[in-house]
Amino acid sequence: MNRKVIVCAALASLALAVAAQAQVLYTRGTTRLRDSQGLGGKIVGSLAQGTPVQVLQDGTRYCRVSTDGMTGYLRKADLTESKPEDVTAALRGAPGTSNIRLAELQTSGAMRGLSKNSLAYAESRQIPVWARQAVDQMRAVSTTPEEMDAFEKAGGLGDYAGDQ
């Protein structure tokens, strides 16, 4: 009886270990892969939002991961269990957004123009032109990954927050 329990426990541990080894996480946003932990590590690649990575070693603040033939370290905070939503398809109907990925949408300010539903709502409720333009302007504010990076660096945030 005891032997059965031990065997079962061993198998369960093995299964958990295999599952842990095979853990796949996704990048929350554009993320730099480094060859060692911390900002001192050399950048070995740039990963787009939603890139799946296999966790090789789970540390306190950094994970050692592999993806697409590359191996390196990422901050744990930059990884998520669920793949980030791809808004490309959802926004395909908007003018000028066909097959444009999120990063490009934010960079290019291509999110101009209201949806058919919003235009119908604006007509139905006699929304003034300035309010329609206000939403259009709101959607046109673009922030590039480089600009986000510079902003975080200047404030000691994101990738630059870890080594304080």
Next chain:
Amino acid sequence: MELLRIRSLVLCAAVLSATLGLQGCENMESVGKLGVQIIDTAVQGDEEDARKWEAVKRTARAVTGDIDLAEEISMGESMSMAVFVQLGKPHPDAALQRYVSLVGRTVARYSERPGLPYWFAVIQNDQESVAVSLPGGYIIVTTGLLRKLKGENELACILAHEVAHVAQKHGLETTLRDTRFASLVELGAAFDPEAEEYSELVDIAFDTLVHKGYDQGYEIKADLAGTRYAYMAGYHPEGLLPFLQQSVESGVQFEFFETHPDPAKRITEIRKLLREFGQYGNMPTLSARYQREVLEKL
């Protein structure tokens, strides 16, 4: 041939629905969602087929009580226009608008839905001190609110609180509770731009989210999630406390509420979470940057 494939898939989904539906509503909802996924997969890349099957999808979604991402974004976009009409015009300083977007997108990256674009705007209105979040990722704050903050971490925590409402779909859940009384077909038709139901849906959602506000349970969830996003982004995570402490005395809060959640209870819950973070005293409040980028421009 392609149409046959789609019909077969939908027929399978329908048979599955009929079978599992006998076991209860919960399964019916799951199967409805599965049906929508099957149709989406089958018509992928074929716009003509996608149009043909849109009505079937709407009916299937009506069964699930679900709203898809495009509809969510569209609803938020429409409601944003109504918010501008109610609260005022955008602040004319493009650099200020960009700065608020940078802070908001910095924290939004650590939310449960980092894939949403998240759009931010500042309205020139010193009389109201409010922040509004709308489905799809539209977040609007007034200059009256910005004037009351002292550091970028306070702005980050407030924007993160609003992001949490979007990322955890508090607005959608609240709205759907209001609209479940409508017939299933009406809900399906509500996203047809030709139908008046769409405008009615936006009006209901606007009244529910902007006038009545979220209930206390959602507020506390958003406080905790928002504080966590800001902390993960690297901000000093006590950013919500100064405004809430003022609220204890003044009663003024940063969102519209029909029934005001108790700020003292919210402070207690946030402090419990902060204890989990350990030492964070050296994390930045970025007060000087906030002074330069916001307060000097208002």
